[in-house]
Amino acid sequence: MIVGFKNRYMIVEVFLDPKKEFPMDDPIILTQFNVSKAIRDNILVNFSECGLASSLRSFQVKYVNPITKLCIIKTSIEDFQKVWSAIPMVRSIGNCLVLFNVLDLSGSIRACKNAALKCEEVIFEHYKLAVGARLSADVTQHMDNCPEKIKFLEY
Numbered sequence: 001m002i003v004g005f006k007n008r009y010m011i012v013e014v015f016l017d018p019k020k021e022f023p024m025d026d027p028i029i030l031t032q033f034n035v036s037k038a039i040r041d042n043i044l045v046n047f048s049e050c051g052l053a054s055s056l057r058s059f060q061v062k063y064v065n066p067i068t069k070l071c072i073i074k075t076s077i078e079d080f081q082k083v084w085s086a087i088p089m090v091r092s093i094g095n096c097l098v099l100f101n102v103l104d105l106s107g108s109i110r111a112c113k114n115a116a117l118k119c120e121e122v123i124f125e126h127y128k129l130a131v132g133a134r135l136s137a138d139v140t141q142h143m144d145n146c147p148e149k150i151k152f153l154e155y
Contacts, residue, residue, distance in 0.1 A: 007058065008080035009112035011104040011119055012087060014069040017097050028096040029066050036061040038093045039073070042086045055079040062153055063116070065146055067139055068123040070103075072116055072153065080105075109153060116150050 014035070017027055028034070040059070044052045058076035065071075075083045087100045103119055106112035124143050128135055 005058065006077035006107075007074050007109075008077055008084075009062075009106045009109060010073045010075070010080075010084065010087070010102055011106075011112065011116050012071045012073055013101045013103055013119070013123070014071060014093075015099040015101065016069065016093075028094055030064050030069060030071070030093070031066070032061040032064050034093050035064055035071055038090045038098070039083065039087060042090045043082065046086055046089060047082055051082055055082050059083055063150060065120065067142060068120055068127060068146075070116065070119055070123060072112060072150075074109075113150050113153060117147055120146055120150070 014030060016030075036059075039061075040052060040056070043055055043059075047055075055075065058074065058079060060074045061071055062074050063070075063072040073083065073087070084102065084105070087102055090098060090100050092098055104112070104115040106115060120143075
């Protein structure tokens with residue numbers, strides 16, 4: 001019998017420059033690299049090199065949507081509390097102030113995908129209301145492709 005690794009999946013929303021009242025142009029584009037680096041740097045500060053080393057074996061930013069600012073983060077069951085507690089303490093990505101909000105914690109990729117699809121839909125509806133007529137065809141096309149990206153996420 002083969003036993004797989006037990007993982008936890010977190011859905012995280014990122015607020016860029018939360019002090020701005022009406023953010024129109026984002027000061028930074030979210031990527032898997034810069035979100036991952038910000039969280040890893042915070043784990044290092046709060047849990048030292050040993051804590052970072054133990055969490056790196058399974059820590060992975062699986063998905064980032066730069067429009068809705070939604071991320072999916074995978075970590076092992078042994079290290080998820082460390083990663084989970086480090087996420088809200090991240091205060092910047094590069095020189096941009098940020099605020100992270102953990103929306104969901106799942107024990108399976110299937111449950112995470114279902115929750116992420118619902119979150120994406122709700123957040124994009126809010127986004128469309130906020131930008132109104134300035135919604136570009138590129139953004140709509142990108143959002144049309146997002147459900148497929150989420151559905152094809154693997155362990």
